[in-house]
Amino acid sequence: xxxxxxxxxxxxxxxxxxxxxxxxxxxxxxxxxxxxxxxxxxxxxxxxxxxxxxxxxxxxxxxxxxxxxxxxxxxxxxxxxxxxxxxxxxxxxxxxxxxxxxxxxxxxxxxxxxxxxxxxxxxxxxxxxxxxxxxxxxxxxxxxxxxxxxxxxxxxxxxxxxxxxxxxxxxxxxxxxxxxxxxxxxxxxxxxxxxxxxxxxxxxxxxxxxxxxxxxxxxxxxxxxxxxxxxxxxxxxxxxxxxxxxxxxxxxxxxxxxxxxxxxxxxxxxxxxxxxxxxxxxxxxxxxxxxxxxxxxxxxxxxxxxxxxxxxxxxxxxxxxxxxxxxxxxxxxxxxxxxxxxxxxxxxxxxxxxxxxxxxxxxxxxxxxxxxxxxxxxxxxxxxxxxxxxxxxxxxxxxxxxxxxxxxxxxxxxxxxxxxxxxxxxxxxxxxxxxxxxxxxxxxxxxxxxxxxxxxxxxxxxxxxxxxxxxxxxxxxxxxxxxxxxxxxxxxxxxxxxxxxxxxxxxxxxxxxxxxxxxxxxxxxxxxxxxxxxxxxxxxxxxxxxxxxxxxxxxxxxxxxxxxxxxxxxxxxxxxxxxxxxxxxxxxxxxxxxxxxxxxxxxxxxxxx
Amino acid sequence: xxxxxxxxxxxxxxxxxxxxxxxxxxxxxxxxxxxxxxxxxxxxxxxxxxxxxxxxxxxxxxxxxxxxxxxxxxxxxxxxxxxxxxxxxxxxxxxxxxxxxxxxxxxxxxxxxxxxxxxxxxxxxxxxxxxxxxxxxxxxxxxxxxxxxxxxxxxxxxxxxxxxxxxxxxxxxxxxxxxxxxxxx
Numbered sequence: 001x002x003x004x005x006x007x008x009x010x011x012x013x014x015x016x017x018x019x020x021x022x023x024x025x026x027x028x029x030x031x032x033x034x035x036x037x038x039x040x041x042x043x044x045x046x047x048x049x050x051x052x053x054x055x056x057x058x059x060x061x062x063x064x065x066x067x068x069x070x071x072x073x074x075x076x077x078x079x080x081x082x083x084x085x086x087x088x089x090x091x092x093x094x095x096x097x098x099x100x101x102x103x104x105x106x107x108x109x110x111x112x113x114x115x116x117x118x119x120x121x122x123x124x125x126x127x128x129x130x131x132x133x134x135x136x137x138x139x140x141x142x143x144x145x146x147x148x149x150x151x152x153x154x155x156x157x158x159x160x161x162x163x164x165x166x167x168x169x170x171x172x173x174x175x176x177x178x179x180x181x182x183x184x185x186x187x188x189x190x191x192x193x194x195x196x197x198x199x200x201x202x203x204x205x206x207x208x209x210x211x212x213x214x215x216x217x218x219x220x221x222x223x224x225x226x227x228x229x230x231x232x233x234x235x236x237x238x239x240x241x242x243x244x245x246x247x248x249x250x251x252x253x254x255x256x257x258x259x260x261x262x263x264x265x266x267x268x269x270x271x272x273x274x275x276x277x278x279x280x281x282x283x284x285x286x287x288x289x290x291x292x293x294x295x296x297x298x299x300x301x302x303x304x305x306x307x308x309x310x311x312x313x314x315x316x317x318x319x320x321x322x323x324x325x326x327x328x329x330x331x332x333x334x335x336x337x338x339x340x341x342x343x344x345x346x347x348x349x350x351x352x353x354x355x356x357x358x359x360x361x362x363x364x365x366x367x368x369x370x371x372x373x374x375x376x377x378x379x380x381x382x383x384x385x386x387x388x389x390x391x392x393x394x395x396x397x398x399x400x401x402x403x404x405x406x407x408x409x410x411x412x413x414x415x416x417x418x419x420x421x422x423x424x425x426x427x428x429x430x431x432x433x434x435x436x437x438x439x440x441x442x443x444x445x446x447x448x449x450x451x452x453x454x455x456x457x458x459x460x461x462x463x464x465x466x467x468x469x470x471x472x473x474x475x476x477x478x479x480x481x482x483x484x485x486x487x488x489x490x491x492x493x494x495x496x497x498x499x500x501x502x503x504x505x506x507x508x509x510x511x512x513x514x515x516x517x518x519x520x521x522x523x524x525x526x527x528x529x530x531x532x533x534x535x536x537x538x539x540x541x542x543x544x545x546x547x548x549x550x551x552x553x554x555x556x557x558x559x560x561x562x563x564x565x566x567x568x569x570x571x572x573x574x575x576x577x578x579x580x581x582x583x584x585x586x587x588x589x590x591x592x593x594x595x596x597x598x599x600x601x602x603x604x605x606x607x608x609x
Numbered sequence: 610x611x612x613x614x615x616x617x618x619x620x621x622x623x624x625x626x627x628x629x630x631x632x633x634x635x636x637x638x639x640x641x642x643x644x645x646x647x648x649x650x651x652x653x654x655x656x657x658x659x660x661x662x663x664x665x666x667x668x669x670x671x672x673x674x675x676x677x678x679x680x681x682x683x684x685x686x687x688x689x690x691x692x693x694x695x696x697x698x699x700x701x702x703x704x705x706x707x708x709x710x711x712x713x714x715x716x717x718x719x720x721x722x723x724x725x726x727x728x729x730x731x732x733x734x735x736x737x738x739x740x741x742x743x744x745x746x747x748x749x750x751x752x753x754x755x756x757x758x759x760x761x762x763x764x765x766x767x768x769x770x771x772x773x774x775x776x777x778x779x780x781x782x783x784x785x786x787x788x789x790x791x792x793x794x
Contacts, residue, residue, distance in 0.1 A: 053648035062710030
């Protein structure tokens with residue numbers, strides 16, 4: 001190494017270069033490490049056979065050292081390399097002059113502080129007097145964890161910790177506490193709080209950055225929203241209903257769990273009870289009541305769908321008020337009505353006008369209906385204003401809005417409501433997705449083993465149900481309408497059920513020959529006939545669930561008939577499902593319109609049974 | 610190599626700087642110390658001393674690598690065996706670890722600002738715990754994007770995207786609060 005006089009007067013070369021860019025440094029480095037690198041496995045070198053000199057020299061690497069020079073200057077820096085083979089030249093990184101040696105006094109120069117350290121400093125061997133390395137770790141074993149012994153400020157990866165043999169395997173784990181100096185930026189989260197308003201479009205970004213075109217179509221995953229001039233209105237209604245539903249209290253264990261509400265004070269309810277969908281024999285403490293009501297609701301909804309809303313107190317208003325009620329239809333579903341309300345007669349009158357009154361949204365006067373909002377969805381033509389059936393059982397359903405919607409549509413409505421503009425087959429507007437959802441949803445609901453509907457009870461329980469007030473005026477359900485069979489296994493009867501009195505004014509049903517009905521992709525076999533309590537005088541009308549758009553409404557014979565217990569009404573137009581189908585189900589299954597509906601099929605009337 | 614200005618070559622104990630011998634050394638520069646010889650190489654004529662007269666803890670030591678040319682006086686004061694335990698165990702050097710160590714040391718030195726105030730350095734240190742900060746003369750440069758100039762208030766934060774800028778301002782304010790610095794530093 002030649003000493004070259006430099007402009008600054010120092011006889012050695014001060015190089016301000018990035019690492020690796022020095023020709024001089026390379027050979028030195030190579031010399032230093034050559035012997036050590038040949039030794040052993042990667043990362044560690046066996047130099048037991050070598051001179052401890054090299055070993056010690058290698059140990060210096062990375063250590064902060066002080067180099068005393070001949071002239072008394074002292075340089076401090078990180079030891080990078082030393083030419084062990086030839087002379088003992090030193091290469092330092094980030095070296096800075098600690099003490100100037102050219103002055104006889106060798107005092108520390110404070111002005112040196114303001115100079116940035118040189119990235120690489122090569123000191124020729126003959127200048128080196130001594131190199132002092134303080135607290136140099138000298139390892140005699142394999143586990144050289146020099147990086148670990150560094151300040152803990154450096155991040156230690158888990159693997160480096162676990163691989164180190166210096167770590168006690170049984171060390172006491174301490175809870176992490178943040179450093180004192182670390183700035184507490186807990187409120188930094190607010191910076192991107194309104195990210196949803198930022199107008200961030202991930203798809204665009206992906207396209208820009210990566211050239212990836214998205215094929216995402218929202219409608220593949222959810223119900224298609226129909227955005228029209230009424231979108232705003234519908235959204236508001238949807239939000240309103242959502243708020244109502246979400247604000248409800250629930251007594252159902254499962255729903256409360258979903259909502260994160262500690263429902264039961266008893267903490268001995270184990271996980272199985274909480275999360276299982278299998279009901280114990282005795283039922284849940286708080287779900288028995290609701291389940292019945294759910295059934296009732298469903299039952300009633302079905303009826304409603306079948307027969308539409310005939311909520312007039314005398315039951316006949318419906319006929320005349322074809323325009324009175326236009327229901328906000330979430331899924332084109334039916335309206336809610338109480339059991340037995342739907343008057344086929346009224347339906348007959350109301351049916352046609354209903355069909356021809358698409359998209360009219362009115363609120364049924366004088367009742368407690370709540371708008372069955374679309375929750376952003378909008379179905380075809382009809383809007384059905386559905387009553388929000390405020391019952392505990394409803395709460396269990398209303399965990400999810402959509403499901404609520406569907407169930408509500410089938411649920412009991414205020415009888416006093418203007419009737420029968422609803423068309424039972426408007427339920428056919430409901431698209432299969434919703435039906436499917438309902439199916440899934442209902443099946444999820446835990447039910448006590450008694451899985452029958454008690455329509456009568458629902459009538460009585462519904463405060464809004466005008467059926468309670470005017471049972472006599474309720475239009476008789478057509479016996480030919482599909483009625484769920486009474487389950488022989490029904491264990492509990494609704495004590496509050498009222499007797500169903502057929503509507504004497506109901507007229508017989510005559511289906512119109514021009515009925516057309518779009519094919520519903522709903523698979524057959526999913527029609528649910530909830531079992532009915534064997535209560536005399538109760539007509540349980542099962543809607544076909546067939547609110548098919550455009551379908552010619554099947555008007556059932558409205559002749560009031562008393563159903564004896566254990567008699568089963570079946571919809572003429574729908575496949576007849578065995579009772580077992582319902583019994584076997586532990587919970588209310590889906591309410592799905594049967595698949596291929598032949599409008600030409602004539603109703604044979606009750607006589608056929 | 611024959612050092613031209615060697616004032617003393619073999620003083621005191623002569624050529625035999627054996628491993629394990631304890632010397633009292635005086636250098637031509639006037640520095641004196643005592644140490645045990647750990648290693649000796651005659652070609653570059655360098656002796657590595659373990660400072661201190663006793664072996665002590667084997668894990669870490671203060672070593673002096675002395676160019677023998679500059680030893681003016683070396684008095685043998687003792688002898689001990691095998692200061693490095695080299696004969697008992699195999700010595701290994703973790704090169705990767707050492708390189709990492711070096712990188713860490715360099716980073717640490719780089720994090721020290723040159724000619725900046727102590728408070729500025731404190732701010733820098735606090736910022737560097739969660740951000741990638743570098744000194745650029747007297748400015749702090751974060752993620753090579755946002756720059757904080759003296760006197761390192763949130764008003765002096767420039768550059769970067771708006772979101773980044775805001776964030777840095779927030780962090781800076783937090784840091785200042787934590788350090789309880791007055792606003793005129």
